[in-house]
Amino acid sequence: MLKVEKLDVYYGNIRALKEVSFEVNEGEIVTLIGANGAGKTTTLHAISGLVPISAGTVEFCGTDLQTLSPHKIVQLGLGHVPEGRRIFANLTVMENLEMGAYMRKDHAQLKKDYEQIFTRFPRLKERAKQIAGTLSGGEQQMLAIARSLMSKPKLILMDEPSMGLAPLLVKEIFAIIEEIKAAGTTILLVEQNAHLALSIADRAYVLETGRVVLQGEAKELANSEEVRKAYLGG
């Protein structure tokens, strides 16, 4: 479904990604793990067209994404829940969801989808008219995910959805991620919380200073000595 090959990204003179290659198949949860600054966010940004690609290719459902502008990429069915949530704090919850559905024209279906989202996230329904900036961290993360789902993505990129959340909320969010997968959406998950990420993922890639250094089945990696040492704290 998503195929990334030999991806290079530069910030000025700094080479943030070095020949990163990986793929995501339909129906999977694939996770990218790695230390702070390893280039996980950069990878997702490159896929979504937020940073220019210096070399390599990104292919999504057979379309080359390289030359497309970000909003076109979203229209192809690629959702992105950005790092740090980045909800529109000055808009209401409902307006945030509307922004998620910005490019959709199927108004009839859209109505139903709002209903569906609200049944999945009852807390957001309660707060539909609240200014999003005043939501709690967990609620904001839910909103960020819900907002992205509104675009009906085939593949959804999630950047550290557990960041800044209390463990309880983390559990809740991960449950939601599994639900989304069950509903048929493919997921590329970036997480610092490698434990949890590996526990729900099918496959995983490990990034280290801009390079893929390990890859494999999530379970295998979780048990590998190397990963345990470096990312799971022994």
Add this chain to the structure above:
Amino acid sequence: MTTLLQAENLSIQFGGLMAVSSFNMELKEGELVGLIGPNGAGKTTTFNMLTGIHKPTSGRIIVRSRNGGPRNIEKLQPYQITSLGVARTFQNIRLFKDLTVLDNVRIANHFNAQYKSIHALLRLPVFYQEEKRIYEYNMELLKLFKLEHKSDELAKNLPYGEQRKLEIVRALATKPHTLLLDEPAAGMNPQETKELMELIKSIKEQFNLTILLIEHDMNLVMGICERIIVLDYGRVIAQGKPAEVTRDPMVIKAYLGKEMENDA
């Protein structure tokens, strides 16, 4: 042992959010204390209050100045607190990105520089002497962190790990008695983290430092901290020796929960 830094009933509010409430802490000379807690617990905010970047809504902070006397610092500006001997690093690296590594460190010598603007403008001998002293001292510091060969590089061109180290060097150059480190190992791989641990221990000895440290890397925290304070939702939920704290059910629930889950 004298108390170098003391916080009494510190609280701060952002809008409606009570980011830190009734925080109490006493840092004795030569201690190495860890401050841990989940994301958003208020650790960095605590640092920000201790260094004057945020003014606490209520509470007191007392610092022993270099020449001995205790001083209330809640109302002081960050540069004043630094000059009393409390230095810090930042969680989101805040180097002077477009300046060289050496200049980054030299800037931190500012209030120690023994000459006035007028000396610099007229290029009097005292200026050259001082500049030479500063240069040599700073190069020495850089050497400790194996950064001396990069002294002319722009800070933004250093790899992440070295940027973190440079932040520590820069803080050291202010000649602090107390050093506050905010996630110094973030972005370092386990090997680097190990080296960093050794480095922290050694500079602590060499410069006779007292250190307060925020870190999510439990290996590091358990490895070097003598005492740990755990924050959650702005409140201290536990404190004590590393071994005690890790057994505390509250801490496990709020922070270390992962292991529990695995066991379950």
Add this chain to the structure above:
Amino acid sequence: TGRRESDTIKIGTIMSMSGVVSHYGIQTRDAIQMAIDEINAEGGVLGKKVELLAEDDEKNPEKTMNALIKLATKDKVPAIIGALTSDCTLAITKEAQQRNVLLLTPTSTNDAVTDAGDLIFRSCFKDSFQGSIVARFSIETLGAQKAAILYDMNNDYSVGLTKAFQETFESLGGQLVAIESYAGGDKDFNAQITKIKAADPDVLFIPDYYSTISLVIKQVRNQGLDVTMLGADGWDELTGQAGDEAIGSYYSNHYSPDADDPDVQEFVRKYRERFNVTPNALAVLGYDATYILLEAMERAGTTDPQKVKVALMETDRKFVTGHIKFDEQRNPVKSVTMLRIVKGEDGKLATEYVGLVNP
């Protein structure tokens, strides 16, 4: 002196061809060019063609100075017509005098302009003269007791007239009940007018150029302030811009643009034909200044400023803007024409000759 002989005579002009008074500068430059073309068509001066070198000053004294030095040292012109506004002219008079360049300003009315030396001439009124004439007129002819002034504090023309009017009016026993100002470029005068209205004057003196005046008097009438308005030569051409609200106002001018003055008619016709706009007062002054200068050169038989200056003092004939002679201060001795704005037979605004006030 040792200026090189060539087959053309170069004359400089420094005008504000860009910036906020560019509409005056460009028209005046065009009028000067027109006069030179006419003279060239008649065989030129001293048997040579005249070439006009026009420099822009952006209404900026610094740029005026640069232009002067360029004209004086690079182009080596013996005489310059300009500058347009008094601040620009004042910036260069001393330099022109020292560089032995004759400077004839057609339009700078500030009293001090000609102080710098015997090579500096002007062919328009000076502010104090005109201001006091209008003040005298308002007391002696209109019988005014209480006057108000509304002026542009950024513009020394306006400030100079205000000062002169105020002094004369008060010395003749009148009372100034309000002196209000605005800054050049302002479009809204309602606040000042409201204040003036409260002071209830007999006459309101508004010394500024017509483009501003047309806005001011509209707002005066809109506020229902029924007062006789007075102006000066800047009001020339106001009849083309203002509406009925201007009727009944008086202003002083260099000449009477009476339909039956053939010189005026001829000038306006030629100018319109060539540039497709009605010339304003400054353009006419520029046109006259060109003739004054070039005729003096012809009389002097040379372009040497020291000789032309003497010949200039002998100027004594009627030009488009009236009869011109110079006094010892190199200011023109011109009588002032007082005009009244009336509704013409064709329904358009026109001016009516009220009287001549002699210096």
Add this chain to the structure above:
Amino acid sequence: MQSERQKKTITSIILLVLGFVFLNALVAMRIIDEYTTQVLTIGAINVVVALGLNLISGFTGQLALGHAGFMAVGAYTTAALVMKLGVPIFPAIFGGGLISALFGLLIGLPTLRLRGDYLAIVTLGFGEIIRVIMINLTEITGGPAGLKGIPPFTTNFYWRPVVSFAIAYLFLVLVITLISNLLKSSPGRAIVSIREDEIAANAMGINVFYYKMFAFTLSAFIAGLGGGLYAPFFGYLSPNMFNFQKSVEFLIIVVLGGMGNLTGTVLAGFGLTYLQEFLRFLQDYRLVIYPLILIVLMLFQPSGLMGLFGNREFSLAGLAEQVNQLLFRKDPAEKAGEK
């Protein structure tokens, strides 16, 4: 190391003096004609003020839009000191700088806590207020008609352009030395660190507000010096010469040269001053083409002129070194070995 430094300083001074004598000889012999001298002198004064602006905007990172106002204060103060109090010209110029610095201090105190565009708009406001005050202070400034008859540097007509040029040149060198000496010192580094990151600078022991004030006041002082030079050079002042547009001109010089680069300011200052005069042949179209050139420069060279050269600073000693090497083909490594 010590002797190396002294050698550098001496080389620079020799080159400066040579350049000074050479240029002035050209001016005195009218090989550089008077018009060009006029433009060069104005250029030098513009550069002085722009250097002041660069100090606060380029090096300290605080955008200021009212430097024409400081220049006006300097110019009028100098004129008043000379004309009303009979102060000799050089003390008067410094007096202009000092009073302007005082204005800088007063303006900076309440406003330097503002950041970015807010500071820009407030300084713009102050520039305009100063201008309006000048218009109304008729006693000192002559009002809108301007102030004329300011005594020139010398009354000798032939030598006047030479002397004006020489003095402007000297002040230019003085200001450049002042700023570059400052920048290569602890207070200078403090100033630059504020531009880079205020919060970090503060945490590193730098009194951010103090150094902002210091840079702003010094910047006003330098702009005031520029004004002080302008008054006797020009002999005539009018408040409208120091309007917003003039402030913008200085900003354009700084940005076009490259923010935080002294060499760039010098080049752009002379370049733009000359360009405006050079375009005179375009007549009515001059002010249409000039902004177009500006826009094109901004679009295609956003980092300014010196961005082309990696933002390095020009150094006389460095130049001498290069020439030396070129002439005598001495390898620098070899030279180091010699020592």
Add this chain to the structure above:
Amino acid sequence: MGVFQQILQQMINGLSLGSIYALLALGYTMVYGIVKLINFAHGDILMIGAFIGYFVLTKIGVTPGTLIIAFLISMPLCALLGVSMEKICYKPLRNAPRINALITAIGLSFFLENGARVLPAIGPNPRVFPTLPPVTHHLLGVGLSRVQIIIFAVAVGLMLILNYIINFTKIGKAMRAVSYDKGASYLMGINVDRVISFTFALGSALAAAAGILFASAYPQVEPYMGIMPGLKAFIAAVLGGIGSIPGAMLGGFILGVAETLAKGFLSSQMADAIAFGLLIIILVVKPAGILGKSIDEKV
């Protein structure tokens, strides 16, 4: 005329002037909010808008109906102009330091002013803007002219429409989203470039309307007419809190009234100085303007 009437009269004068400032300030604020650019050429769009109105009205005569036509022609044309300015001059600089776009905007402003001056169709001469015959209503000894009524009506009407667009339409919400976070907006599939263009279009259209209103109140058009109102509106935008739409409206009204009252009761010489002084005081007390939010940097 009593003091009370005088005050009332000055208030009316000030509000009418202020509503023009407010319309213009809205453009500054919207553009600033979305691309963080002080668009110095905004005042010159007012000039172009007024000239378009002038050409339309001199061609077809002036009646209330043709006035509406003038708005309908001038506003879209200026919108187009604003969009082209953004595409050609600002967009390439979006990732450059902000000061570059600022200088470009200043250059553009000079270019428009002087370009208009050399354009044969416009030229340097001030033209009389065609107006409806003046009618003044009197109430309690206070005059309210027809022009003033038109200004209020049009300005308030446009502000209501703008308010509707910003708060209740999809593109309006997208504008707010983009101004809050461009990157995240891309990820929603929002065509950020189009939203920015739309913002320029909207702001420029409002400036065009302000131009016609301004020229109706002060019936004269010339190439440099946009400078002063542009500067004042900019101040108004900052005063209200730049980036804040209600702030721009409020700032415009406050500035208009303050300026008029200063002229009327303090000193007309110092009115501009007072306007700037007011700005400075407000900024010193509230560093982000009256309705602006000062956002602390997260350390």
